[in-house]
Amino acid sequence: MSRIGSYFLFLGTLFRNREKLSVYLGLIINECTSIGVGSIFIVALVNIFIGAVTCVQTAYNLTNPFVPKYIIALIVRDSSILELAPTLSCIVLAGKVGSNIASELGTMRITEQVDALEVMGINSSSYLILPKVIASVLMFPLLVIMAAFLAILGGYIAGTLAGVISAEEYVTGLRFDYKPFGVAFALIKTVVFAFLISTISAFQGYNVSGGALEVGAASTSAVTNSCIAIVAADFVLTQLLLT
Structure with missing residues (x-):
């Protein structure tokens, strides 16, 4: 069976024989802290x-x-909201969060912790x-909202300090011909990217066999495949939602 087919079969296993909701709440909160809070600095700095x-x-x-400076x-506003904040931030998160998910699950697989859970009927x-996956879908949009704001703020600071645009012109440009759907589009993309990154990385790590070398290879494959999936999904979503 192809890797793509195996991936879709793997997705089906996530929703079979689930534990009680109360079991997941604590795990989701811990993952939100790790994924969200742990990624704030790198996302903020980059954007x-x-x-x-x-x-x-x-x-x-x-x-x-003849072109006004605003x-x-x-x-800056449109490129940050529509493309740079969601896509670039998620590529950065694929490197940080995706590799972490793949290496964590891969290590659990080769140390037989996954097998121990299966023996206990879990x-x-x-x-x-x-x-x-749930924590990624919840936290990535919040990170992207912050990223878009900081990208626009970074443009304001750089533009005014460099003297290429005044503060009044910058604010005028931010308000000019604003289309609110751009924010919704960015969040829709981010949710899709979050799902792809978390599931692809988990698939790579969960199916590792071998030792530490294979865990490293799975982590690398997780980041590579996630980035490819992001740019492909970005094109498809742009075609579907903006044309």
Whole structure:
């Protein structure tokens, strides 16, 4: 059977013979803390500088004197909300969260902790993976909202400090021709990306066989496959929702 077919069969095991909801609550809270709080710094740092670079580079290329400067802020706003914050942040999270999920599950597999759960009659895939998937779907959108805000703020700080745009022009650009659906689109993409990252990484780690070398290879494959899935899903969702 192909890897894609095995992946979809694996998804089905997450929802069979689940434990009681009360069992998952504590696990989900712990995963939310690990995934969400643990990723704030890297997501914030990346997006502040991405917003700053976008603003400065847009100003550098905007040489037509007939184009108002507030267009710089409009470009920063739309690029941050529609693409940079959700997609770039999720690629960063694929490297941090995805590799962590794959290595954690891979280590549990090779040390026979997964087998011990199965012996006790627990659906190990649901018990170990479903809380990670739910926590990712809950926390990624919050991180992306923060990322979009910080990217726009980074553009504001860089633009005003570099003197390429005034504060008034920047605020005018942020308000000009604003389309609220852009935020909904970004959050829809983020939820899909979160599901793909968490399940693909879990699939790679859960099915490891061998030793430490194979766990490392599974972690690398998790990040690589997650990034490919993100860019492919990004294209499909853009075609479906924006055209």
